[in-house]
Amino acid sequence: MMNAVLAALNPVAFSIGKIEVFWYGIIIATGVLLAIILAIRESEKRHINGDYIVDMMLWALPISIIGARLYYVAFEWQYYVDHPSEIIAIWNGGLAIYGGLIAGCATIYVFTKKKGLPFWLMLDIAAPSVIIAQAIGRWGNFMNQEAHGAETTRSFLEGLHLPTFIIDNMQINGVYYQPTFLYESLWNLLGFVLILVLRQRKQLLKQGEVIFSYIIWYAFGRFFIEGMRTDSLMLFDTMRVSQLLSIVLFVGAIGLWFYRRKKYPTNRYYLEGAPITK
Template sequence: MNRVAFDLFGIEIYWYALIIVFGIVVAMWLSTREGIRANLKPDDVTDFMLVGLPVAFIGARLYYVLFDLEPYLADPIQILNIRSGGLAIYGGLIAGGIWLYFFCRRNFISTWTFLDIAAPSVLLAQGIGRWGNFMNQEAFGANTTRQFLESLHLPKFIIDNMEIDGIYRQPTFLYESLWNVLGFIVLIILRKKNGFLKQGEVALSYVIWYSFGRFFIEGMRTDSLYLFGELRVSQLLSALLFVGAWALLIWRRKKVTNLKPYNRSYGKDQFII
C-alpha cells in the first residue's frame, strides 16, 4: 500500500500523519465530553493540548533518539527529520504527563481527575495510531507465512501489506491496536460503574492494561529500541510501570483516607495523591 495519501503543494502527506491526527481528534472529542460531565470547562482539554501536543511529540522524538543515539551523533540534523520516522509513544506519554501536572496546578484541576478523564481516550488514540505503523510497514514482528496470516482470518489488504521485502511478518501493530481498543472498552465500562473505581484508578488501570500488553507484544517485534544486550527499553519500562501502578493503586486504597470514588462529578477539587 502507498504510504503517501496525497501531495499538498509538492509536499507528500503520509497516511501515518493523517491517522495520528485522526486519533488525536477522537481522543480530544471524547475527553472533552467526559470532562464536561466531570464539571471541567469545555475548553480545558483544548487548552491542555495546545501545549501538550507539541510537548508530547518532542518527548516522543527525544526518547527515540536517546535510545538509538549513534546514527544521530553522526548526523545531528537528522534529529529534526521526523518524516523519516522515529517517535516513541512512551516518550510522548512521559513528556505529556509532566506538562499535565503543571497545567493542572495552574488551572486548579486535580491531576488525577484529568488523567481519569483522558486515559481511555488516549488508549483508543494509541489503538488508532498503530494503523499508521501499518501504512508505513513498521512495528512488525518476526517472519511468518501467508498461510499463518490467513489462518487468523485477516482481511486480504492486511495480509498483503505484511509482505515486507518479500517476507511475510507478524502483524504486531494489529495485536497492539486490538489490545488497546479492547482496553478502551474495558475502561469505559469500569468508569461508568459509579463508585467501583476510586479517583485516579481509571488512569492507573490504563497504565496496568497498556503496560501488560505492551510487554508481551514488544517481545514479538523486530524493531525494538534496546538498552543494552537483548534488554528492550519498552519491555523494561512496561514491567516497571505495571508493578508501579499496581503498587500505587493498592497503597492509595489502604493509606489515602479521603480517596473519592470516580463518579463523573468531582471536577475541580483539592489535590490528593
C-alpha cells in the same frame, strides 16, 4: 488487483507541489482529534469546563510529540549522530509512545497545578482518549510497514483470517512478517472498551484509578507484544527498553493504587468529578 491494493497502501497520501502528506501523520492526527473530542465530552460530565481540555492539549500535544521523538532518538543515538538531519523526520515514523506518555503526564501535572485543577481526575478523563488514540495510531505504523514482528508465512497470516490488504502489506522486501501493530491496536481497542465500562460503575474506581487501569492494561499487553517485535529500542544491546518500562509501570501502578487506597481512604470517586464551586 494486487497493484491496486499496493497503490492504495502507499505511505504518501497525497502531494501538494513538492510537499508530501503521509498517511502516518493523517492517522495520528485523526486519533488525536478523536481523543480530544472524547475528553471534552467527558470533562463536562465531571464538572470541568471543556475549554481546559483544549488549553491543556495545546501544551500537552506538542510536548508529547517532542518527548516521544526524543525518547526514540536517545535510544537510537548511534544512528542519528551520523544522520542528524533525520532527527526531525517524524513522518517516517519513530515516535516512542512511552516517551510521549511521560512528557504528556509531566505537562498535565504542571498545567493542573497552575490552573488549580485536580491532577488525578484530569488523567482519568484523558486515559480512554489516549488508549483509543494509540489503537488508531498503530495503523500509521502499518502504512509505514514498521513496528512488525518476526518473519512468518502467508499461510499463517491467512490462518488468522486477516483481510487481504493487511496480509499484502505485511510482505516487506519479499518476506512476510507478524502484524504486531495489529495485535497492539486490538489490545488497545479492547482496553478502551473495558476502561469505559469500569469507569461508569458507581462506587468502583476512585480518582486516579482510571489512569492506573489504563497503565496496568497497556503495560501488560505491551510487554508481550514488544517481545515479538524486531525493531525494539534496546538498552545496552541486551534488554528491550519498552519491556523493562512496562514491568516498572505495571508494578508501580498496582503499588500506587493500593497505597492511595490505604493512605487516602476518603478520596473522591471518579464519577463524583471535581467539587462544584460557585
